[in-house]
Amino acid sequence: MASVLSVRDLAVGYGKEPLLEEISFEVPRGEVFAILGGSGCGKSTLLRTLVGLQEPLAGRVHFRGIGGPDKAMTPPRFGVLFQSAALLGSWTLLQNVLLPLRKWTDLPLDAATVVALARLRLVGLDQAAHQLPAEVSGGMKKRAGIARALALDPPILFLDEPSAGLDPVTAAGLDELIVTLARTLGVTIVLVSHELPSILRTTDQCIMLDRAAGGIIARGAPRELAERSPDPRVQAFFHRTTLPPS
Numbered sequence: 001m002a003s004v005l006s007v008r009d010l011a012v013g014y015g016k017e018p019l020l021e022e023i024s025f026e027v028p029r030g031e032v033f034a035i036l037g038g039s040g041c042g043k044s045t046l047l048r049t050l051v052g053l054q055e056p057l058a059g060r061v062h063f064r065g066i067g068g069p070d071k072a073m074t075p076p077r078f079g080v081l082f083q084s085a086a087l088l089g090s091w092t093l094l095q096n097v098l099l100p101l102r103k104w105t106d107l108p109l110d111a112a113t114v115v116a117l118a119r120l121r122l123v124g125l126d127q128a129a130h131q132l133p134a135e136v137s138g139g140m141k142k143r144a145g146i147a148r149a150l151a152l153d154p155p156i157l158f159l160d161e162p163s164a165g166l167d168p169v170t171a172a173g174l175d176e177l178i179v180t181l182a183r184t185l186g187v188t189i190v191l192v193s194h195e196l197p198s199i200l201r202t203t204d205q206c207i208m209l210d211r212a213a214g215g216i217i218a219r220g221a222p223r224e225l226a227e228r229s230p231d232p233r234v235q236a237f238f239h240r241t242t243l244p245p246s
């Protein structure tokens, strides 16, 4: 299967001491790929390194067919929803989605507005286009963040804990949206998560990170890992148990 993102021997962290080392994986085109692991193990750090906001301490990140992350003034080739879905609070959802279109394209305002409204419709928010972030629910804010990340029609979407802090019903709706984007639009999705139900509903392949191990401790389809992995750390994650004291 053609991979769209290839990561080789990556080390990430702050200063000289890597948080995670020898990270290698491939993300197949059109799949939902998850980066799993407990709180503080370095998932967001890895994601920021993948999208080029942080320098790797070693190794490389290669995007096939769409170029790599670079600092040149070219439009981003991927969409990102950060953990703190930062929408501009004094702007409507529509204005937030318009932002990347105004920044990176020459579309006149009325044409850009048509595109932005189409993105809002895609995430089920066309009725809320003229509302401010403070006027909508947490789930709707996340959807608006996804609409903004999709504004430039990127082939890859990175999502950092999209369903964290949402109630289970809202989170399930967001999971459905993620699956729809991958299955019907062919968007490749790289998802950071520690929400078990979301992972089992959305994810094709995953890697599991561990802080103490300083890298990947397991990889594969989530259900396979849950059922077959002999690793007690993997079992603890998937079955919400605590590890025996070592």
Ligand SMILES: Nc1ncnc2c1ncn2[C@@H]1O[C@H](COP(=O)(O)OP(=O)(O)O)[C@@H](O)[C@H]1O
Pocket: 014, 019, 037, 038, 039, 040, 041, 042, 043, 044, 045, 046
């Ligand atoms: N800007 C930073 N400078 C130094 N250390 C950081 C910075 N951001 C995060 N860290 C540390 O790196 C570790 C991993 O953080 P993070 O990648 O956010 O983990 P996760 O997303 O898995 O919860 C944590 O111990 C955190 O305190």
Ligand SMILES: [Mg+2]
Pocket: 043, 044, 045, 083, 160
């Ligand atoms: Mg994080």
